[in-house]
Structure formats: C-alpha cells, structure tokens
Amino acid sequence: GDSVTQMEGPVTLSEEAFLTINCTYTATGYPSLFWYVQYPGEGLQLLLKATKADDKGSNKGFEATYRKETTSFHLEKGSVQVSDSAVYFCALTFGNQFYFGTGTSLTVIP
Amino acid sequence: DARVTQTPRHKVTEMGQEVTMRCQPILGHNTVFWYRQTMMQGLELLAYFRNRAPLDDSGMPKDRFSAEMPDATLATLKIQPSEPRDSAVYFCASGSSYNSPLHFGNGTRLTVT
Numbered sequence: 523g524d525s526v527t528q529m530e531g532p533v534t535l536s537e538e539a540f541l542t543i544n545c546t547y548t549a550t551g552y553p554s555l556f557w558y559v560q561y562p563g564e565g566l567q568l569l570l571k572a573t574k575a576d577d578k579g580s581n582k583g584f585e586a587t588y589r590k591e592t593t594s595f596h597l598e599k600g601s602v603q604v605s606d607s608a609v610y611f612c613a614l615t616f617g618n619q620f621y622f623g624t625g626t627s628l629t630v631i632p
Numbered sequence: 633d634a635r636v637t638q639t640p641r642h643k644v645t646e647m648g649q650e651v652t653m654r655c656q657p658i659l660g661h662n663t664v665f666w667y668r669q670t671m672m673q674g675l676e677l678l679a680y681f682r683n684r685a686p687l688d689d690s691g692m693p694k695d696r697f698s699a700e701m702p703d704a705t706l707a708t709l710k711i712q713p714s715e716p717r718d719s720a721v722y723f724c725a726s727g728s729s730y731n732s733p734l735h736f737g738n739g740t741r742l743t744v745t
Contacts, residue, residue, distance in 0.1 A: 553731070554731040554732070554733075556733050558736075563738075564738050564739075565636075565723055565725075565736035565737050565738045565739050566723070566725075566734075566736045567736070568733045568734075568735070571733055573731060611675070615730075615731050615732075615733075615734075616731065617730055617731075618663065618680070618682060618687060618730070620665065620677075620734060622674075622675050624674050624675075625674060625675070
C-alpha cells in the first residue's frame with residue numbers, strides 16, 4: 523500500500539546551517555506530496571506542496587522537488603533560523619487517502 | 633484566512649466520563665479527518681468523512697469512540713466512557729478535493745485522570 527518514510531530525528535543545527543530532511547514514498551498511483559510543519563501547541567500547517575513529477579514546491583525559504591525516479595520529496599533550506607525549530611511531516615495523498623510520515627523534530631540553536 | 637476551528641482547546645476529565653470534541657471545517661470543504669497525536673504513537677488516523685458520510689473509521693476503538701457529522705459545518709468525536717489511555721491531542725482536518733492538502737485545526741488536548 524501507499525506509505526511515506528521520513529528521516530528520523532531529532533535534528534539539531536546551528537543557525538544559518540543547511541537543512542535536509544529526507545522523505546521517500548511508496549504509491550500505486552500518482553500522488554500529490556506535501557510538507558507540513560507543526561509548532562508547539564499548534565496543528566499541522568501546510569508548508570509546501572507538489573502535485574506532479576518534477577514540480578518544485580517552495581515557501582519561506584524551504585524547497586522540495588517531486589522526484590518520481592527516486593520516489594523522493596526531500597525538504598531543504600539553505601540557511602535555517604531559530605524560528606524554524608518545529609516538527610516537520612512529509613505526507614502524500616492519492617484519492618481519499620492521506621499518509622503522513624512520523625515527523626522529524628528540528629531544533630535550531632543560535 | 634479560513635481555518636478549521638476545534639473546541640474545546642483543552643479538556644480535563646475523570647475516567648468514565650463522556651467527552652465530546654467538536655470541529656467546524658472550512659466552509660466548502662467536503663472531507664473531514666480526525667487524528668490523534670501522542671508522543672508514543674505519533675499521528676494516528678481515527679476516522680474520515682466525505683460529503684458527511686463516514687468512509688473509514690477503522691482506526692477508532694468502536695466500543696467507546698464515535699464520530700459523526702450532523703451537518704456540513706460540524707463534526708463531532710465522542711468518547712464514552714473515557715480512559716486515561718485516551719489522553720492525547722485530537723486534531724480535525726478538512727480538505728476540498730482529491731489530491732488537495734488538508735487544513736488542520738489547533739487540536740483538543742484531552743487529559744483523562
């Protein structure tokens with residue numbers, strides 16, 4: 523069945539470091555892919571999305587490219603800030619179903 | 633900005649009591665999902681609805697949990713009787729169409745003592 527596997531955390535980076543959080547997926551059809559971010563005490567917020575192969579989603583300096591050949595959707599940011607500290611979830615949807623990764627906790631230290 | 637509204641934000645109750653959580657999806661959205669989040673289990677799907685009809689509730693303990701959509705603007709999740717192991721954050725999320733993102737509420741933090 524469809525599923526999402528993402529890098530386990532926690533991840534700790536210094537401010538201005540480069541961030542990569544790996545995400546790979548298994549899907550029987552052609553899913554849409556998402557990254558969500560969750561700040562403490564809040565719900566998951568959509569960070570970026572890509573709906574077809576080779577699409578690049580971007581928002582707030584974060585980017586991810588839908589790679590069909592490697593079934594991946596890795597999240598990247600060139601220079602993280604303390605305010606980026608949160609939990610990040612990779613997700614896919616196909617039809618009615620949604621599948622979330624287990625979440626990766628990111629802490630950015632000044 | 634349209635958003636999913638969940639009430640209450642926090643609920644503390646004693647074991648055995650009934651708990652009702654409410655969700656107002658974004659106007660025009662026709663899918664509603666209920667998730668439970670704990671440190672140990674992460675994000676678990678409990679149930680989801682499309683056009684108010686339940687499509688999957690296999691994630692819910694049927695003997696104590698029930699989910700309904702009395703109308704398009706209200707989804708409810710009930711636990712009766714509640715148990716300490718039900719302590720978690722319960723999220724509602726709504727969506728508009730196939731392959732579109734879900735929009736989450738801020739959750740109900742439930743503590744059962």
